Amino acid sequence: MKILYHFGRYLNLLLKVFKQPEKRAVYRRQFMIEIDNLGYASAGIVAIISVFMGAVLTIQMAFNIDSPLVPLYTIGFATRQSIVLEFAPTIISLILCGKVGSRIASEIGTMRVTEQIDALEVMGINSASFLILPKIMAAMFVFPFLIMMSMVLGVAGGWFAGTTTGLISSYGYVYGIQSFFHMYDIWYALTKTVVFAFIITSVSAYHGYYTKGGALEVGNASTSGVVYSSIAIIFANLILTQLLLA
Amino acid sequence: MIEGINITKRFGDRIVLENVTVRFDKGKTNLIIGQSGMGKTVLLKCLVGLFDFEQGEVFYDNRLFSKMSFTEKKSIRKEIGMLFQGGALFDSMTAEQNVMFPLTMFTTMLPDEKRDRANFCLSRVNLENVNDMLPSELSGGMKKRVAIARAIALNPQYLFCDEPNSGLDPQTANLIDELIKEITLEYDITTVVVTHDMNSVLEIGQKVYFIYKGKLWWEGDRDNILHTVNPELKAFVFNSELTRRLKPV
Ligand SMILES: Nc1ncnc2c1ncn2[C@@H]1O[C@H](COP(=O)(O)OP(=O)(O)OP(=O)(O)O)[C@@H](O)[C@H]1O
Numbered sequence A: 001m002k003i004l005y006h007f008g009r010y011l012n013l014l015l016k017v018f019k020q021p022e023k024r025a026v027y028r029r030q031f032m033i034e035i036d037n038l039g040y041a042s043a044g045i046v047a048i049i050s051v052f053m054g055a056v057l058t059i060q061m062a063f064n065i066d067s068p069l070v071p072l073y074t075i076g077f078a079t080r081q082s083i084v085l086e087f088a089p090t091i092i093s094l095i096l097c098g099k100v101g102s103r104i105a106s107e108i109g110t111m112r113v114t115e116q117i118d119a120l121e122v123m124g125i126n127s128a129s130f131l132i133l134p135k136i137m138a139a140m141f142v143f144p145f146l147i148m149m150s151m152v153l154g155v156a157g158g159w160f161a162g163t164t165t166g167l168i169s170s171y172g173y174v175y176g177i178q179s180f181f182h183m184y185d186i187w188y189a190l191t192k193t194v195v196f197a198f199i200i201t202s203v204s205a206y207h208g209y210y211t212k213g214g215a216l217e218v219g220n221a222s223t224s225g226v227v228y229s230s231i232a233i234i235f236a237n238l239i240l241t242q243l244l245l246a
Numbered sequence B: 001m002i003e004g005i006n007i008t009k010r011f012g013d014r015i016v017l018e019n020v021t022v023r024f025d026k027g028k029t030n031l032i033i034g035q036s037g038m039g040k041t042v043l044l045k046c047l048v049g050l051f052d053f054e055q056g057e058v059f060y061d062n063r064l065f066s067k068m069s070f071t072e073k074k075s076i077r078k079e080i081g082m083l084f085q086g087g088a089l090f091d092s093m094t095a096e097q098n099v100m101f102p103l104t105m106f107t108t109m110l111p112d113e114k115r116d117r118a119n120f121c122l123s124r125v126n127l128e129n130v131n132d133m134l135p136s137e138l139s140g141g142m143k144k145r146v147a148i149a150r151a152i153a154l155n156p157q158y159l160f161c162d163e164p165n166s167g168l169d170p171q172t173a174n175l176i177d178e179l180i181k182e183i184t185l186e187y188d189i190t191t192v193v194v195t196h197d198m199n200s201v202l203e204i205g206q207k208v209y210f211i212y213k214g215k216l217w218w219e220g221d222r223d224n225i226l227h228t229v230n231p232e233l234k235a236f237v238f239n240s241e242l243t244r245r246l247k248p249v
């Protein structure tokens, strides 16, 4: 029953978020700020994780493919497929969920408990829309770029690990990552990313927005924001994969 | 004029306000006084629509505010300036940006005009050279004053102040009282001040409501408050040496 209550309140909040944004100029500025806060500030961690993830993937592929019947360039192909289809969009989104989700929930939660949200409301500003809409929009806009960067860096990390350890030749790897390439896979990954971006920002904003109490509760809101958006991402991943690939 | 009629507010099954009726006149400084935890802030939040309440109505100049939709309320809210007990400054913005914020949202002023207006409001609360400081870099009293500057930035028709001078030194507290009185007269607005400072009561209490345990216990003004026979109010008023000396015999 609790879950229905939260889901209903979440949908209600979303209705409020998408209702009548007031001053477009102010929203545009907030949007730019959020791109910085949510996107640019996450680029570093995404880059590091992607390179190492790609490297490990390639090494594991190489160890798993030790049959002489399977050509070595399969390593490059399999690395690319795993990164593009799953690791970049889903794993990186989960990482972003931790980084961005906790930030959003605690920022909005603090604004709630220090009455900053009340201050907005008293002025006649739709606080939900003012605080949350720019974040949702910014994340949906900027996350695909982060994920594309992750793909490139992941594949590059794989190349580096594969060639320096001598598991595969540079030519073989590059041949592998170019073979059986379907543009649709990229669209599939980016579609997932956009949905995940929406989930991360809206679910964690929801938890922040309805925080009650003080600093302790802000911490709790931040944790639940991350936990619930992670769970939602996992479910959405399953559903989207079924819808888009099956 | 603001009227709250028969307001009853519960949190769970705890009654925090019970049948409170208040009427705040225009051009006057109206006070709500009472001990800590008696429901003053809750009453203020019911009046501005931040809390829904079980029973009662709120009118702003005969407009039934409490039954309006969000969009209808908006037009009245643009005329409301409110100082929160904790200041409620936006902590991602500097002092100046905080004061300019309502101007940005609701006027078409140019950046320079907004800055001038912000500086004017900040100077009225005796603040200079704080423009570029973040709330975290300000003292408690400075925060409060920036918040007052923000509340008056748009020349509100209705001004609500929740303990405007708690945490301020007596001189600055007096200055804020003076400012509130001046603005109220100058722009002929309706002002509601929550306080538990007897100094302010005697200074600006043109109308005084005493809330006790969620009920309206006494109403009057700064002249007759010292002659009250109400035991709870007497205990509230004459609790310090200073006020005991004012006690009429
Ligand atoms: N959001 C809330 N949820 C539950 N109870 C609340 C809430 N806000 C206030 N209360 C309760 O309502 C009562 C009145 O609180 P209120 O904040 O109005 O006191 P106050 O008169 O403003 O006191 P102070 O002078 O200390 O600010 C208190 O007992 C408080 O516990």
Ligand SMILES: [Mg+2]
Residues within 6 Å of the ligand: B040, B041, B042, B085, B162
């Ligand atoms: Mg209070």
